Amino acid sequence: MAGNSREAQSLIHDIRRGEIVWVLRQDYPHLITFRHLQLALRDRNIPLSQHDLEEYLSYLEESRYARCERFFDERESKDRIIAAALTARGILLFDRKLTDPGVRF
């Protein structure tokens, strides 16, 4: 039972990453601000906190599907993501020419 719920949760994360890729694709190759991305996802009924969205974007960045622009916030001593854009590899993923187990459309 616990396994099933974990799988379901993992699927939700994969779909959310897919939605982020979809949103970034609309503005390729331009950057889109973090706040704008958050609002666009909220319009798609996916309200995400700053922490969650940064997590998903970091995954996409590490997998080279997206590039993120960061800014070091001295007050909070944290590296914040302020904007993101899809990369060419992200386009291939969006067009289903590549597959990733962590991203679902």
Place this chain on the structure above:
Amino acid sequence: MKHTTESKQTKRRKQTTSSLSLQAPKALPGSPQQAYISFDELSEKAKMHAMMALDRHVLPASITRSINLLTHEKIAPVEIEKFAKQYAATVQAERDARDRTHCLAQRLLAEGDEISDFLHAALQEAFKAKRDQLVNDIDPLVLEAAERRRSELVLRRKQVQLAERRVRVSESKLRLDRKKARATIQRLEQKARRGGSLTGKEVQRIREIYGICDEKK
């Protein structure tokens, strides 16, 4: 007495039957009378599925069927249509914001200025949020100057980091030189203890280590 008891009993019977008739019959599962839920009450998975279907311009009736198959949630096509209208308005607003930003960028380019990627993204966000008045009041060149100052600040920070690195390298070099000097002195001391005499070169080396200038020179 018997008559009143009977009339009371019949009264009670009548009340129960009338109350029963007011109640709606229980809906069997899967029957048409089962209540539909609104779009907001759908699960996240169902909502995402609906959004993706709307992006592909699937008809509302097909969307409700697929949601029912996927998550066994019942939603009326009317609800999907209502949401689709709102969603279409959101998509249009997004498209408008993108077009306005693009037009502004083109105009600035025609005047010989360029806007950076960051500024482009910030303008698009502002247009989307319909902060039109704010955008009209702001001079894009002022924003661009601010962007240039930000990149200057980033470069200056990098320069400071490089300078700090150079200082650290010099410090480690100095420590290494001191270590070498100490090692040389120790070697000469051992030689002197063994009774060996120092050569001219070795004396010169000691002078160099202690920074003693040659008087003759």
